[in-house]
Amino acid sequence: MRTPVILLACGCFNPTTNMHLRMFEIARDYLHRMGQYEVVGGIISPVHDAYGKKELVSATHRLNMIKLSLQGNEWVKLSDWESRQETWTRTRQILQYHQNQINAYLKSENNVDINEDELKWMPDNISRYCGTNQGIIVKLLCGADLLESFGTPGLWADDDIESIVGQHGLIVITRCNMNPTEFIYNSDILTKYMANITIVTEWIRNEISSTKIRRALRRSESVKYLIPDIVIEYIHKHSLYGSQKTHL
């Protein structure tokens, strides 16, 4: 029997690129074909403004751009829980919060204890799992750069890495010039929990990143087909990233 899982991607999404959306599709496709997991849904959790990364536009804009990007997408939902907290929250807590809410919902009688706001990011078909006594695991979906950031001294707590990989698990999408398999080999904690890490190879290599999109926008270069048209229009309308509307 397949283990039901939900894929949660965290990050800045500054702005959303087509690669963020593709990441969910190739992960779901690969996991279905491998047969171990059943992907119940996907969640995007944009980072809090207090994360304070250079050039980060407000969470309000980033949430709006994700909402626009997800129009017509039936299985990936936006969660604003992280951005509504008082300050930046560590990824371990974000995974735990969403997993606890989902499993509490599945166990609760008539779902009386669940706040309506929390339902917005839950997969539409979640009630199928009510009464099955089958817990749902929320896994962290990320690119290989996020995995490699585990090795940045002082950035992640060892306990958190152990909990994220041991209790949730990782689905890692390969990125240009990165070797996640070697990175795992070099880490004792990651090697210990290797069975909980799935590497998905993006064979159609690309170097799309939000950094390059912001750079192009600043220089008034076209970003069409790299991010959704509707997001480009939003960026121009709100003059984000130093963009000036020369063309779509």
Ligand SMILES: Nc1ncnc2c1ncn2[C@@H]1O[C@H](COP(=O)(O)OP(=O)(O)OP(=O)(O)O)[C@@H](O)[C@H]1O
């Ligand atoms: N081209 C890509 N290939 C694989 N994963 C990607 C790609 N772009 C983004 N991701 C993943 O999407 C998640 C959210 O990414 P994030 O918002 O940090 O995007 P980014 O493009 O890496 O941003 P920035 O360039 O601003 O650092 C991360 O796990 C990141 O690894």
Ligand SMILES: O=C(O)c1ccc[n+]([C@@H]2O[C@H](COP(=O)([O-])O)[C@@H](O)[C@H]2O)c1
């Ligand atoms: O939980 C942690 O300790 C932790 C440490 C560093 C980064 N993160 C998360 O990882 C994501 C990094 O995004 P970025 O754009 O800086 O690559 C973002 O969602 C952060 O909240 C999380």
